[in-house]
Amino acid sequence: PASASLDFSPEQLSRFETEGSCLVPFFPHGGTHNPQLWKLGRGYVDSYASFPDAATLGASLAAPVLLLHGADDTHVPPAHADALHAALTAGGGGVELVVVKKGNHFLSSSGALRAALSAVSAFLLHHGLC
Numbered sequence: 166p167a168s169a170s171l172d173f174s175p176e177q178l179s180r181f182e183t184e185g186s187c188l189v190p191f192f193p194h195g196g197t198h199n200p201q202l203w204k205l206g207r208g209y210v211d212s213y214a215s216f217p218d219a220a221t222l223g224a225s226l227a228a229p230v231l232l233l234h235g236a237d238d239t240h241v242p243p244a245h246a247d248a249l250h251a252a253l254t255a256g257g258g259g260v261e262l263v264v265v266k267k268g269n270h271f272l273s274s275s276g277a278l279r280a281a282l283s284a285v286s287a288f289l290l291h292h293g294l295c
Contacts, residue, residue, distance in 0.1 A: 169213040172245065181210045191240070219249055223256020230260045231288045233281050235268025261288060 169178060173187070180187040185207045190200040217225075230253065234246035243264055250262040263284040268277035289295040 168216045168218050169210050170248075172213075172241075173210065178210070181205075181207050219252030220256040223253035223258035223260065226253070226256075226258035226260070228259075229288070229292045229294075230258060231285065232260060232262045233268075233272065233284060234262065234264050235270055235272050235277060236264050236266050237268060238270045240270035263288075 173181075173189075177187045177189065186204055187210075188202040189205055191203050216222075232246055232250055232253075234241070234243055236243055246262055246264065250260055253260040263281075265272055265277045265280045265284070267274060268281065272278055272281045286295075
């Protein structure tokens, strides 16, 4: 499914095809020093078929969308946010991406949280949503 390419690398998708499963690193505590590997089966990636691809989703957006992503996210690479933003925008959706400097997956540092909340506030004000 096209939407799976936002969450899995080409190598991982190939493993799903050839081996029926794939090991995916997961960092439950936000650090790269102690990753766990999750074995995901073919059924997991096949479930993505029920989701529209990002361009189709972007074309159907009826409201502005704000994507927030931590620049230092070790769970989901920032390149995934860039790809999602590009795909949603290509579909015609009004989408804004804010990459939060020094933000991890949870935007949990005080500086990242302040920056994220500031971006949300500015987005809402800009679109007359508050």
